[in-house]
Amino acid sequence: MEGRWAMIKCECGRYFGSSSKNVGGCPRCGSDKNLKIMKKYSSSKSLRDDISKANTPPEIENEISVRFEKYDSKIRKRDNVSADIIQKIIKTSTTDENIITIDSISNSISKLALSKITAEDIIEILEASSLVLRNSNGSWTVLQ
Numbered sequence: 423m424e425g426r427w428a429m430i431k432c433e434c435g436r437y438f439g440s441s442s443k444n445v446g447g448c449p450r451c452g453s454d455k456n457l458k459i460m461k462k463y464s465s466s467k468s469l470r471d472d473i474s475k476a477n478t479p480p481e482i483e484n485e486i487s488v489r490f491e492k493y494d495s496k497i498r499k500r501d502n503v504s505a506d507i508i509q510k511i512i513k514t515s516t517t518d519e520n521i522i523t524i525d526s527i528s529n530s531i532s533k534l535a536l537s538k539i540t541a542e543d544i545i546e547i548l549e550a551s552s553l554v555l556r557n558s559n560g561s562w563t564v565l566q
C-alpha cells in the first residue's frame with residue numbers, strides 16, 4: 423500500500439490530498455491541469471499533517487466553509503440541513519484514524535436528532551466536495 427496517497431500542488435498554489443492513482447481536481451480553483459505530485463504517502467495521517475502545514479490554517483478553514491457553501495444551498499432546499507450540521511456530523515463520526523463509515527455517520531445523525539438526511543446523503547456531499555476518499559473496505563478516509 424506504499425504511496426497510496428499523494429500531496430498535490432495546483433498551479434494556483436493550493437496543496438491538497440488525493441489518491442495517488444486517481445488525482446481529482448483542485449478543491450480551490452477546480453483545475454485538473456498542471457497538478458504536481460509533490461510527495462507520496464502510505465499513511466493518510468502523514469498526508470493530512472503535511473497538507474495542514476503546507477496550507478495556512480485560516481485558509482483551510484475558509485476553504486472548507488466555501489466548499490460546503492456550494493452544497494449548502496442545494497441541501498438546505500432539499501433537507502433543511504446546514505453546513506454547520508455537516509461539520510458537526512464529521513466531527514462526531516470521524517475516528518482517531520480519520521475514518522468514517524455509514525454506521526458512524528448514522529450514529530451521529532441520530533445523536534444530533536436529524537431526521538431528514540441520511541448517512542448516504544452525507545457521504546455523497548463529502549465525496550463531491552473532495553473531503554473524503556473511499557476505501558476498498560466500505561469506509562472513507564477524511565482528508566481534512
Ligand SMILES: [Zn+2]
Pocket residue numbers: 432433434435436448449450451452453
Ligand atoms: Zn487550484
